[in-house]
Amino acid sequence: MVLRGLTWLVMLQIVGSLISELVIPVLPGSVIGLLLLFAYLMLCGEVSEPLGQATSTLLQYLPLLFVVPAAGIMVASDELLADLPAILAALCLSLLVTVPLCGWMMQRLARRVEQRVEGGHE
Structure with missing residues (x-):
């Protein structure tokens, strides 16, 4: 399987x-x-x-996938610090997009589950 x-x-x-x-x-x-x-x-x-x-x-085995990026961060720390403003801007923008989107999706899924439960009792 x-x-x-x-x-x-x-x-x-x-x-x-x-x-x-x-x-x-x-x-x-x-x-x-x-x-x-x-x-x-x-x-x-x-x-x-x-x-x-x-x-x-x-x-x-998911935690093993984080070993390589962690090693890359340690090796390329100077380059990352040079690009820190761009990285922070991308993180903030993605946060502002994903949090409302996840909330909206959660509301839709909750309504769908609620409709299924109500439909099952009739």
């Missing part, structure tokens, strides 16, 4: 990389693969068992 879920994840990343190379070279293939996964999950309405098992297995 885990192998089937991992195969789905790898295939979506490969398709995303192909789309990135052929159609949208601005976006990385992994981002396009994640968008494809999101679209697939929205169409299905639930996470399949193989995909759920594969992702829960991968989540155990």
Whole structure:
């Protein structure tokens, strides 16, 4: 089951990389693969068992993915300090965009769940 879920994840990343190379070279293939996964999950309405098992297995190793960026920050600290104003501006702008967007999405999802619960009792 885990192998089937991992195969789905790898295939979506490969398709995303192909789309990135052929159609949208601005976006990385992994981002396009994640968008494809999101679209697939929205169409299905639930996470399949193989995909759920594969992702829960991968989540155990998520902290290891932060080792490389942390080492890069230590090595490139001078360059990062030089670009600190731009980095801070990007972080503030992304915060101002994502917090209201997440709140709006949460309200919509709460309404959807509320409608399902009310529809189930009738």
